[in-house]
Amino acid sequence: MSEVLLIDAVKAEQKANIPRPHRGESMKTVEQRFGAPDSKHAAVGDPPITRWDYPAFSVYFEYDKVITAVLKRNKPANSQ
Numbered sequence: 001m002s003e004v005l006l007i008d009a010v011k012a013e014q015k016a017n018i019p020r021p022h023r024g025e026s027m028k029t030v031e032q033r034f035g036a037p038d039s040k041h042a043a044v045g046d047p048p049i050t051r052w053d054y055p056a057f058s059v060y061f062e063y064d065k066v067i068t069a070v071l072k073r074n075k076p077a078n079s080q
Contacts, residue, residue, distance in 0.1 A: 020057045020069040027052075027064045 021030045030052070031037075037052035037059070050061045059069045 018056050021059050021066045023066055025066045027061060030059060
């Protein structure tokens with residue numbers, strides 16, 4: 001069991017080194033730094049929250065400012 005946890009910890013550390021947008025950056029800055037996203041989802045709620053999906057992470061915006069960027073999980077090789 002401890003071997004699995006160690007592997008997970010190493011993977012988490014490697015993922016932490018993936019560049020991603022920082023809180024407060026504008027949509028324009030994100031697109032300049034990372035290019036066009038794979039998909040842009042329409043804003044929902046009040047305040048409006050928008051999501052942009054990139055291959056390694058998703059970015060959440062409130063109005064036009066980043067509130068967080070979330071790394072995507074790797075899918076197991078045997079999943080579909």
